[in-house]
Amino acid sequence: MRRVLVLGIGNRFRSDDGVGPAVVDRLRALGIPAEERSGEGAELIDAWQGHDTVIVVDACRSDAAPGTVLRIDAAAEPLPAGLFHYSSHLFGLAEAVETARALGRLPRRLIVFGIEGAAFGFGDSLSPAVETAAGEVVRRVAAEVRASGP
Template identity: 55%
Template sequence: MVESLVESEATSTLVIGIGNRQRKDDAAGLAVVDQLRDEALDGVELVEHSGEAASLMDLWQGREVLVIDATSSGQPAGTIRRVDLLEEQLADEVLATCSSHAFGLAQAVELGRALGELPPRLVLYGIEGADFSHGEGLSGAVEEAVEEVVGEVASEVGSGASEAP
């Protein structure tokens, strides 16, 4: 699933929310994009995505990209991690292991790195999930983290900064 929520040829920044609404906390990235729709973010395209690697690589070509996804690293639920993926490798086990994107973001980043095809800016906001079982709805800690990430992403893309606010 790739759903463009804002269409603009002048778009310079792409914000991708990755997840599956039917896997509870795996929908954290999608929830961030949902809330960002209400922000007035000029030059920003918001996209919902399943996390499939080849499609991600096509989508981010030549753009500055921020990705929001659920993580499963053993940290407390709701923990937020901002990673500059141009500087740091992302271990496969950090992303939600129960998600629907088995060959997904981590593999896309490393393949893009190997091929020299990463975007000029690639940042991940990871939100640590607690419950990836079937069903809808985020856990309380993840809902709170979503609110915080919405503010951070809005500030980051609004300022055009390449570092976190």
């Protein structure tokens, strides 16, 4: 069983929705294994099987300021309703978490970092606030991976 899996969810060509893949790129540059995923729910449930700890990074939308970073212990509590529902996937992250919980298929630890996005239209760059937040999340994810041990 692998101990830690880091997943970055998003679409690199939808502006701030690409923050998950951007974080994956930066973690890999630091030598931390991470995987990019589209965010389709069934794919996520399959991906985190066999892992003790899963850390997911995704863009979110709420009434917070762009670049706001949320850390949610999704193994202990449901993801807030509507936070990750802007996705084009009908069965996305929030639905995957709750389906896996109902089926007893959640990893022991499931940490979700949500980064409040500003722009979700076509484009391949992050807004300034989300770019800054991505750097913060890279530091926080790296610390969580190191704390989880080898």
